[in-house]
Amino acid sequence: MDTRPHVVIVGGGFGGIEAARALRRAPVRVTLIDRTNHHLFQPLLYQVAMAGLSPADIAAPIRHILHDVKNCDTLLGEVTAIDLAGRRLDVDRADGERSWVAFDFLVLAAGARTTWFGHDEWARSAVGLKDLDEAVEIRRRVLVAFEAAEAETDADARRRLLNFVVIGGGPTGVEVAGALAELGRFVLARDFRHVRAEELRVILLEGGPRLLPAFPERLSAYAAERLGRLGVEVRLGALVSDIRPDGVCVGEEHLPSATVVWAAGVGASPLTAGLGVPLDRAGRVIVAPDCSLPGHPHVFAIGDIAAYPHTDDGRPLPGVSPVALQQARFVARQIAADLQKKPRGRFRYLDKGSMATIGRSAAVAVIGRFAFTGLFAWLVWLAVHIFFLIGFRNRLMVLINWAWSYFTYNRGARLITGRRLHAGPPASWPHEHPPGP
Amino acid sequence: MDTRPHVVIVGGGFGGIEAARALRRAPVRVTLIDRTNHHLFQPLLYQVAMAGLSPADIAAPIRHILHDVKNCDTLLGEVTAIDLAGRRLDVDRADGERSWVAFDFLVLAAGARTTWFGHDEWARSAVGLKDLDEAVEIRRRVLVAFEAAEAETDADARRRLLNFVVIGGGPTGVEVAGALAELGRFVLARDFRHVRAEELRVILLEGGPRLLPAFPERLSAYAAERLGRLGVEVRLGALVSDIRPDGVCVGEEHLPSATVVWAAGVGASPLTAGLGVPLDRAGRVIVAPDCSLPGHPHVFAIGDIAAYPHTDDGRPLPGVSPVALQQARFVARQIAADLQKKPRGRFRYLDKGSMATIGRSAAVAVIGRFAFTGLFAWLVWLAVHIFFLIGFRNRLMVLINWAWSYFTYNRGARLITGRRLHAGPPASWPHEHPPGP
Numbered sequence: 001m002d003t004r005p006h007v008v009i010v011g012g013g014f015g016g017i018e019a020a021r022a023l024r025r026a027p028v029r030v031t032l033i034d035r036t037n038h039h040l041f042q043p044l045l046y047q048v049a050m051a052g053l054s055p056a057d058i059a060a061p062i063r064h065i066l067h068d069v070k071n072c073d074t075l076l077g078e079v080t081a082i083d084l085a086g087r088r089l090d091v092d093r094a095d096g097e098r099s100w101v102a103f104d105f106l107v108l109a110a111g112a113r114t115t116w117f118g119h120d121e122w123a124r125s126a127v128g129l130k131d132l133d134e135a136v137e138i139r140r141r142v143l144v145a146f147e148a149a150e151a152e153t154d155a156d157a158r159r160r161l162l163n164f165v166v167i168g169g170g171p172t173g174v175e176v177a178g179a180l181a182e183l184g185r186f187v188l189a190r191d192f193r194h195v196r197a198e199e200l201r202v203i204l205l206e207g208g209p210r211l212l213p214a215f216p217e218r219l220s221a222y223a224a225e226r227l228g229r230l231g232v233e234v235r236l237g238a239l240v241s242d243i244r245p246d247g248v249c250v251g252e253e254h255l256p257s258a259t260v261v262w263a264a265g266v267g268a269s270p271l272t273a274g275l276g277v278p279l280d281r282a283g284r285v286i287v288a289p290d291c292s293l294p295g296h297p298h299v300f301a302i303g304d305i306a307a308y309p310h311t312d313d314g315r316p317l318p319g320v321s322p323v324a325l326q327q328a329r330f331v332a333r334q335i336a337a338d339l340q341k342k343p344r345g346r347f348r349y350l351d352k353g354s355m356a357t358i359g360r361s362a363a364v365a366v367i368g369r370f371a372f373t374g375l376f377a378w379l380v381w382l383a384v385h386i387f388f389l390i391g392f393r394n395r396l397m398v399l400i401n402w403a404w405s406y407f408t409y410n411r412g413a414r415l416i417t418g419r420r421l422h423a424g425p426p427a428s429w430p431h432e433h434p435p436g437p
Numbered sequence: 438m439d440t441r442p443h444v445v446i447v448g449g450g451f452g453g454i455e456a457a458r459a460l461r462r463a464p465v466r467v468t469l470i471d472r473t474n475h476h477l478f479q480p481l482l483y484q485v486a487m488a489g490l491s492p493a494d495i496a497a498p499i500r501h502i503l504h505d506v507k508n509c510d511t512l513l514g515e516v517t518a519i520d521l522a523g524r525r526l527d528v529d530r531a532d533g534e535r536s537w538v539a540f541d542f543l544v545l546a547a548g549a550r551t552t553w554f555g556h557d558e559w560a561r562s563a564v565g566l567k568d569l570d571e572a573v574e575i576r577r578r579v580l581v582a583f584e585a586a587e588a589e590t591d592a593d594a595r596r597r598l599l600n601f602v603v604i605g606g607g608p609t610g611v612e613v614a615g616a617l618a619e620l621g622r623f624v625l626a627r628d629f630r631h632v633r634a635e636e637l638r639v640i641l642l643e644g645g646p647r648l649l650p651a652f653p654e655r656l657s658a659y660a661a662e663r664l665g666r667l668g669v670e671v672r673l674g675a676l677v678s679d680i681r682p683d684g685v686c687v688g689e690e691h692l693p694s695a696t697v698v699w700a701a702g703v704g705a706s707p708l709t710a711g712l713g714v715p716l717d718r719a720g721r722v723i724v725a726p727d728c729s730l731p732g733h734p735h736v737f738a739i740g741d742i743a744a745y746p747h748t749d750d751g752r753p754l755p756g757v758s759p760v761a762l763q764q765a766r767f768v769a770r771q772i773a774a775d776l777q778k779k780p781r782g783r784f785r786y787l788d789k790g791s792m793a794t795i796g797r798s799a800a801v802a803v804i805g806r807f808a809f810t811g812l813f814a815w816l817v818w819l820a821v822h823i824f825f826l827i828g829f830r831n832r833l834m835v836l837i838n839w840a841w842s843y844f845t846y847n848r849g850a851r852l853i854t855g856r857r858l859h860a861g862p863p864a865s866w867p868h869e870h871p872p873g874p
Binding site: 036037038054055056057059061063064067073074075076077093094095096132133136143144147148149150151152157161190191192193194396397400401404413414415416417422423424 | 473474475491492493494496498500501504510511512513514530531532533569570573580581584585586587588589594598627628629630631833834837838841850851852853854859860861
């Protein structure tokens with residue numbers, strides 16, 4: 001019987017993996033639970049949606065990443081309930097059975113998922129971009145829309161197929177819109193006979209007054225200008241009133257479109273709803289200065305599932321991987337401190353910068369007091385992302401894929417999978433199992 | 438208005454693609470119709486099922502492969518009916534509409550699909566291996582079974598999860614069984630904590646008296662011996678009486694198994710049923726010596742959808758890509774001859790050899806009068822398959838993937854995708870849309 005304290009980590013994203021690693025020498029046993037078998041390199045997910053990379057290029061088995069962390073078990077399963085008082089989780093396991101898993105410490109790192117700001121019916125028409133299934137579904141819709149337009153002679157139907165609407169002007173929306181314009185332009189021009197690249201329309205809708213609101217204003221203007229050069233129509237102050245299978249309504253205007261990408265709404269995993277602790281508007285757990293849940297010092301929440309209101313400048317932390325990584329290491333230290341009966345500390349975020357890419361060879365980056373644009377920012381972006389991609393093979397594959405598509409203007413993963421043939425949202429989307437931890 | 442004769446090709450496999458290429462200088466316009474957007478390199482499909490390669494490594498967009506064949510259009514759509522007398526096809530297109538496509542010549546190259554010898558209910562428990570969806574589903578079931586076994590404490594349930602049954606001792610069955618034994622052994626030993634590699638059981642069932650019946654007997658014996666060394670239980674003369682979600686019945690014996698791969702039955706595309714021409718037992722069109730349909734000289738059938746009974750030695754042609762490629766070139770010449778009012782010829786197959794691989798660094802190959810086994814045969818197999826893989830990127834990717842997995846014993850694409858968590862066959866399998874051309 002193993003008498004070491006049991007630390008359960010829910011979620012195998014950046015925070016969960018890092019927490020398990022940071023606990024490798026602590027006198028505890030660790031179980032990491034995730035409902036998928038893979039860690040996903042989220043920053044490159046848009047590349048899968050745009051047929052530039054394969055799913056396996058940006059995902060590695062959690063069990064493999066942690067195979068040399070000897071005090072850690074990996075469990076494939078979905079956490080369906082958390083009993084904070086009883087210190088146990090209900091887990092729906094891969095063998096089809098459910099069981100209670102007891103814990104001494106709990107680290108919630110289940111991340112975020114697509115949310116619809118109270119308009120869940122929009123999920124039937126648009127696709128978010130938070131997991132591999134969504135990325136592959138976007139890829140399918142984009143490629144099928146091109147194919148359908150090639151055979152379509154009716155002008156209205158053709159316009160709807162060749163209009164692509166991206167909602168949300170943050171980094172994800174900017175990246176998707178830029179990549180979509182490039183994908184369409186080169187692929188349509190080269191491989192299609194009856195669709196001209198000029199017929200493609202990519203519309204990026206942002207509700208606020210500028211793109212990339214978390215970046216300096218100069219970079220927002222640069223991003224809008226670069227996207228314009230790629231042929232993207234950027235519309236600021238555009239409030240979406242409805243999303244339907246035939247298109248998007250912006251105020252009174254109707255934009256016909258078969259393919260709508262939703263990059264506007266992200267909320268915490270639905271797990272938080274049952275905890276009985278205070279949440280913010282996005283469903284995130286409002287944590288104490290030591291990242292624990294108020295009244296439950298042995299339970300922590302890190303990364304996108306947590307709201308941390310205790311920053312020095314009072315501004316919320318961004319939903320990026322460095323926050324999750326730093327919180328993971330901090331929380332591992334607090335658990336070790338508890339076991340040594342030492343006092344806990346207070347989490348402080350060290351901001352190392354942020355960046356977003358805008359198509360081939362252009363990006364924006366903020367590092368400390370410095371803001372960069374253009375090719376240099378893009379090379380920094382490339383280097384950072386390749387460096388942090390987990391696993392040697394993935395890094396090499398991604399580099400080769402990119403070099404190949406950069407020099408040939410080609411796309412390696414233009415694959416329509418699944419047995420559905422028709423353009424637009426299928427009747428079976430979203431799938432019955434919602435994304436979870 | 439284009440007045441050139443219209444050649445319609447149904448199917449973008451080896452035969453269909455080659456027919457389009459062979460007609461590039463003929464005074465015809467060509468339309469190639471397929472229900473997927475990609476050409477699939479079938480001989481490596483088992484590598485996708487065994488997590489060695491990604492789907493995009495062995496598939497390339499048909500439209501891209503044919504982009505420099507200027508007289509050829511590509512149409513994504515499913516052929517739902519063929520009106521031979523009216524010389525037209527009914528096509529369910531990607532834009533959701535149906536239309537008739539008229540033809541002057543028709544080349545049926547829609548290939549084969551998994552069949553169940555009258556036991557369609559077995560499709561709910563076992564998975565075939567003829568398209569990417571099936572390969573990804575096998576990968577999912579294998580990887581989830583490992584994960585479920587890791588968390589399972591009940592001995593019977595554990596045995597069922599770790600028993601893998603492969604049905605059919607032809608090249609596909611041999612390749613899957615060998616790769617499965619290797620995948621299980623190395624992955625389980627390295628990344629799992631509570632499953633030992635010795636618990637894995639791979640059982641290969643063959644109804645006849647030897648494996649690889651199309652090969653010389655010496656090679657059959659070699660394959661059985663090599664598989665035995667990898668830990669595969671080879672059972673000859675084993676007739677399957679039932680396949681259920683809990684396992685396989687062989688005569689009176691019940692083999693509990695959550696993962697059953699069906700490599701025993703292949704039949705022609707269901708398209709042939711509505712043609713009103715003679716078919717063989719596997720549903721293949723019995724063609725004339727010039728590969729045309731009896732009574733329909735302007736309609737040809739090539740590759741796995743056709744039965745060609747006019748060989749010099751009276752033996753049927755094997756279901757391999759060289760047959761489809763040679764028939765495609767032959768048929769293109771007959772169409773050109775027709776347009777020049779020249780007489781048609783008679784198809785003759787030039788057998789260049791055949792091969793099958795048995796795990797890492799062992800294979801069997803027959804080339805002319807020579808039979809090879811072992812490492813040399815494996816290197817020949819590797820060289821031939823890499824050489825014929827379409828597209829520079831795919832060749833490079835596959836080589837890198839293989840080199841990596843060869844030297845590290847690792848698997849690059851160990852990805853469980855789709856939102857289903859549990860081991861064994863899901864309720865929604867097979868999907869509503871059956872595989873077609």
